[in-house]
Amino acid sequence: MQSLTDIQNRAFMAIGPSRIAALSLLVLMTKDDGEKAQTARQLSIDRVTAAHEMLGTKLPEMLRASNHSFPPELEQQRQACFEALTPLIEVLKEPGKAQSSEFSDHCLYHLEPLVSSFLKEMTEHLKESQKQLEILRQEDMLKAIANAEVVGKNIQLIAFNASIEAARIGDLGKGFTVIASEIRDLSGKTQKFLDNISGLLRQ
Structure with missing residues (x-):
């Protein structure tokens, strides 16, 4: 069974890079198809996909395996981040959507603050929960x-x-x-x- 600290580290490493990856995709989807641009775009795609999977399935599974669950407010934040990343997954299927101002605003003013806030709250919650578990143990x-x-x-x-x-x-x-x-x-x-x-x- 993983410790809550291990879960926190794995989740942070998977979700954190999505903030930069989303902004990179915003730029790279409108760039030419040179080799460097393709490599950078694929890296951003991998990061966004990894974050989406972590928020949607992997993090809940790891928490269940450790007999732990987020409090309701933090769980709502996790779900909100997952939903905020979903449009990026759609853009990967239809790159033309990346050129819309609505998509730009979503990445800059909605996704980034949501993910940053969730990571901060998640880290504090899991660290404190692990501390309490160690005291009880x-x-x-x-x-x-x-x-x-x-x-x-x-x-x-x-x-x-x-x-x-x-x-x-x-x-x-x-x-x-x-x-x-x-x-x-x-x-x-x-x-x-x-x-x-x-x-x-x-x-």
Whole structure:
């Protein structure tokens, strides 16, 4: 399972370049078909397509796989960005549309602010969510260690009682006394090990 930080990085790397790619497409769609222009146009197309796929399917899938979801407002922003990129995908099919002033205004004044705002909000949300997950994970680990410490103490008590009972029956219990002593020693070492882990987690 990916961490939310990993998801944030992958999403940012896929979506971020679409802002420049959209503006590049705006210019390149009206340029000549020289080799450099074709290469630059294809790069912009790849970036816009990658951002569209990330916003539409990949990001929601990664979030579901990590048992996480955006709050409603951020989810609306994701959907708005996806919808804002869709006209660019259409332009890739019909390059003539890139020459309209309406398309230019869309890229400059609608798409860029939407994507920039979404990336900022997404990054802050996923960083904070990952931080909270790590705090909860640490608390769960401390609880698990505390439970193990209780079990260790009970084992020591049982081993001590077993030693007493073995001593009562004299020579017949000597072998059992040795075993009980070994159990008590191992339990003590385990207790120290758990204490060390607990101390590291609390730092």
